[in-house]
Amino acid sequence: MNSASQGKLNDFGKNLVLGFQHLLAMYSGDVLVPLLIGNFLHFNAAQMTYLVSIDIFMCGIATLLQLRKTPLTGIGLPVVLGCAVQSVAPLESIGGKLGxxxxxxxxxxxxxxxFLIAGLFAKMKKLFPPVVTGSLITIIGFTLVPVGFQNLGGGSAAAKSFGAPANLAIGFLTIVIILAINAFAKGFVKSIAILLGILIASFIAGAFGMVSLTPVAQASWFHLPQIFYFGVPKYNGSAIVTMMLVSLTTMIESTGVYFALSDVTGQKITEDDMKRGYRAEGIAAILGGIFNTFPYSTFSQNVGVLRMSGVKTRKPVYYAAFLLLALGLLPKAGALATVIPTPVLGGAMIVMFGMVGVQGIQILQKADLNKNSNLLVASMSIGLGLGVTVYPQIFQHLATEAQIILGNGVVVGSLAAVILNLIFNWQDFKKPIQSKIKNNPRTADLIMNEN
Structure with missing residues (x-):
């Protein structure tokens, strides 16, 4: 084998491993949605197998829609798409009450x-200066840290085994392994620290009887996606409006992830990029309804993977997308990822989400925090976002639609950051326009069209 062929083979192997790392980072968060909704709706084993596997397959389709820029779709950043966790409660409500x-x-x-409002929503890019995007990314990271701790403890805080010494030991061991690899390893090994941490800790957990291969044995070898597997869709006005409200929350969160990825990769995103990104998510949701899965949105977990690995190209994510497609068609292979102990995933999540939160702080440093208005925007939005995350039940007496929006810490923090920035820094929005008009009054009409 000549050196060129060997180089291509090495490149293939590295990208495949990096892609697998991306897959593991998002896998638990993604399969959680079908598991929760399927259990709530009392799906049998066959229905649950289909739901989880085809959901994984559709994650691959949705990711491919985002990776490549086309005239219609694709933000062109190294993004991974998964189920929008905000949709769990409203979908359970709709499915339980209406079917x-x-x-x-x-x-x-x-x-x-x-899909239809993507262009309008993309025009709001000017509402996201560093003080807003930094606050938003900080909120995304730090509001997900408790999810990592919940998984580290065993997954369900109501379970008797939650916080058991074995769970804590394997969870913190995962963290130690990831940190040790980052501290002492170099090159490619360092870039896959999260993957190695998950695999090594899983093998250790298996030696102590914490891994069960039963899901793999029970899963079938192959199946294909089916249109309307659970029946032909029906339509209800209140259900549609409720899910539209949820979609606005996922678009806000996706906006924060877009800017976080832009900062990590150094790739500037335009209004057209964002429009294509939102459209891709819209098409993914349409396909989700047709194939009886779920709405899809950009996963913030994978921002932490990019940050930790230092590999900022789209190639590994392409591999992750094709791995998702393969796992979705091969239930037995896909079931392998479900045997990873929850505390192991929790330990990895804490590292990744903490990195995302600190990245937001780094972006905040680009804003002038000595300016009292910026300090108020950042402190209030982050405070509200974290507060709602800890106590979402504070809005339990409001209407269901209001709870859907206000019960999400990322959305509350994002809205607070945008609104407070408009209130306190209104002059910053006016300055560019006033400056252009002053220099050339005849351009006033053009500027109004731009904005």
């Missing part, structure tokens, strides 16, 4: 809604 057919009808309509 699963209405649940999927609402998802399809929501995808169409996101």
């Amino acid at each position: 699963i057919a209405y649940m999927y009808g609402a998802i399809i309509c929501t995808g169409i809604f996101v």
Whole structure:
């Protein structure tokens, strides 16, 4: 084998491993949504197997829609898409009260809604200066840290085994392994520290009887996606409006992830990029309704993977997308990832989400925090976002639609950051326009068209 062929083979192997690392980072968060909704709706084992596997397959499709820029879709950043966790409660409510057919009808309509408003939503890019994006990314990271701790303890805080010494030991061991690899390893090994931490800790956990291969034995070898597997969609006005409100929260969160990825990769994003990104998510939701899965949004977990690995190209994410497609068609292979102990995933999440939060702080440093208005915007938005994350039940007496929006710490913090920035820094929005008009009054009409 000549040196060129050997180099291509090495490149393939490295990108495949990096892609697998991306897959593991998002896998637990993604399969959680079908597991929660399927259990709530009392799906049998066959239905649950289909739901989880085809959801994984659709994650691959949704990711591919985002990776490549086309005239219509794709933000062109190294993004991974997964189930929007914000949709769990409303979909359970719709499915439980009206039936699963209405649940999927609402998802399809929501995808169409996101696709149609993508251009309008993208024009709001000017509402996200560093003080807003930094606050938003900080909120995204730090509001996910408790999720990592919950998994580190065992997954369910109500379980008797939650916080058991074995869970804590393997969870913190995962953290130690990841940190040790980052501290002492170099090159490619360092870039896959999260993957190695998960695999090594899983093998150690298996030696102590914490890994069960039963899900792999019970899963089938192969199946194909089916249109309307659970029935033809039906439509209800209140269900559709509810899911549209949820879609606005996921678009806000995706906006923060877009800017976080832009900062990590050094790739500037334009209004057209964001429009294509939102459209991709809209199409993914439409396909989710057709194939009876879920709405999809950009996963913030994978920002931490990029940050830790230092590999900022799209190639590994392409590999992750094709791995998702393969796992979705091979339930037995896909089940392998489900045997990773929850505390192991929790330990990895804490590292990744902490990195995302600190990245937000780094972006905040680009804003003038000596300016009292910027300090107020950052402190209040982060404080509100973290507060709502800890106590979402504070809004339990409000209407369901209001709870859906206000019960999400990322959304509350994002809205607070945008609104407070408009209130306190209104003059910053006016200055560029006033300056252009002063230099050339005849351009006033053009400037109004731009804005």
